[in-house]
Amino acid sequence: MKNIKYIYSIVCLLLANTMFAQNQAAGSPQTKAIALTGATIHTAAGKVIQNGVIVFDKGIITAVGDANTAFNKANTEVIDVAGKSVYPGLISPANQLGMVEIEAVRATDDQAEIGPINPHVRALVAYNTDSELIPTVRSNGVLLTQATPQGDIITGMSSIMQLDGWNWEDAVLKKDDGVHVNWIGYFKREFDFSTFTATTKKNDKRDELLRELDKTFDDAIAYAQIKNPAVINVKMEAMKGLFDGSKNLYISADYGKEIIEAVQFAKAKGVKKIVIIGGEESLLAADFLKENNVPVIVGTTHRLPNKVDDDTDLPYKLPQLLQQKGVLVGLAYIGLNWRTRNLPFVAGTVAGHGMDKEDALKLITANNAKILGIDKLVGTLEVGKQATLIVSAGDVLDMRTAKVEQAFIQGRKVDLDDKQKRLYKKYAEKYGTK
Known part of the structure; x- marks a missing residue:
């Protein structure tokens, strides 16, 4: 009985706090x-x-x-x-804002689905308009976000969300704008949270995973050629838009060789619109990206360079250097979702390292809008x-x-x-x- 009263008291306290803490x-x-x-x-x-x-x-x-x-x-x-x-209004691509509230509480983390191949997973239905994080991001001028699923290989479909609305149906600006793929690299990074150190190891399963990715795309191509399938395959349905240009294929890749490899793979499969996300070494592939009309959404520039012999400020200069090469460049704050409120200041750092300030503003407005396919509406x-x-x-x-x-x-x-x-x-x- 005492336990029941104790639990009842805790529940009442939580409900009271909730009542007075609503957005x-x-x-x-x-x-x-x-x-x-x-x-x-x-x-x-x-x-x-x-x-x-x-x-x-x-x-x-x-x-x-x-x-x-x-x-x-x-x-x-x-x-x-x-x-x-x-x-x-500033636009934050490739982000999990509204999909994760408290990272240490599993019940509030809805950014990833189980399994390596999930093109049918829709991020917009996981978007929580009541998140306490959204107003804090909005206060720094970010009014639009690309709710992006996480996962292993094919993570799912993103949607462009407005940071205002009663529910996701109100907040959505563009549904299912693209499918996201984490490119399978030669190496993989592992982070040890006990020592806060990162290590890079050879990806022994690379060939096996590439075969799985290749088969998935081949199946999607074959399915897309069926006008009226007798049985609807939700995974293949989600990928049909990649081959008619109605959806982007967003590929997360950082190393120069892997970026080229990923774009060549997508082109060979008939994908119409390709976007590179992250692109830490995209400068090495800049000429190739320009030739193939592939834009880059550069990840967070507030970091150290990949190589010890790179300029220490190379990440800050990367958007400008890509732009000088003729590549369409956007800017994202990839990482902890609440940190996307710093997106305008990341663009400011780019401006502080050589880019014209109005061009730096375009990185998080006009350019991001064009890359995401919403430039006729906003940006x-x-x-x-x-x-x-x-x-x-x-x-x-x-x-x-x-x-x-x-x-x-x-x-x-x-x-x-x-x-x-x-x-x-x-x-x-x-x-x-x-």
Whole structure:
């Protein structure tokens, strides 16, 4: 009986904490035109407008220009943002935000499925709009993420999600945009958490796994040629879009030789759209990537180079060097999902190592949108595109001055409160600090 009372007390305590720790509600649909005036507008489309105006109605941008741009003020909510900067909402590809809450608690980790071949697994149904992590990422200007499954070889299908919505059906911007493959390399890295050391070992199972991958693609090609299959194979159905260009094939590969090998494999199988993710040594394959029109989503650049004789700042310069080679480059923060809030600062580091700042902004806006196939909707501030944007009091790429004060997703005003801000206010009041 005592145990029952104890358990009952614990449950009540957890429920009480849950009641008072809920995230804010999703934004309401836009009911009136909004004009942001007086700001510096970074369109990410090759133009920066000083003392500009951006107007949006029903979630769509209707006007972008300088202070003389005409709009109907009578039926518009005019917001003065003089001295601030307006940017497109930042886009975080190849991330597990919303799919993992507490890494040490298995019940909150829904980023991977059991088994090596899972092209049919859909990341969007695992996306949790009530995650406490989402508002903290949104507060740094990231408004879109590519929910990406993890796993062994073929991990599943990603989807592009907006960081605002009551459920995944509300939040999804583009369903099942592509299938993800972890390329089977010559070597594999193993990390020992007890000593915090990493080792690289020869992949003894490489040939066996490559045969399995090869057979899966051959089966998918054969299945795709059947117009009306009598029996639906969900794994093969998921891969059909790779051969007609309706889905991207995202290949995670880092070493130069493996990148070339992976692209050649996909081309030989008739895959129309290929994207390399990670690409730590993609510079070695840059000419090949350009010739084959394969973009690269560079992984986190805040790291050491792969080789001891590389420049120590090579990772920071990699996006610019690839761009100079004519490769379309995007930028991701691959790793712990909550760290994707640092995505704008990673782009800022790229800018600090030679790339023009507006080009660095494109890495996490226009370029990412183009690579993910959502550039007709978001990524730049242009008439006809969705009003997914942020207002910052400082340079959003500079962690010293960035301060996102307003955010809109499809014209919906987003509440930028989050758990970390609430905790700060709580203890600032307790200890009398500001």
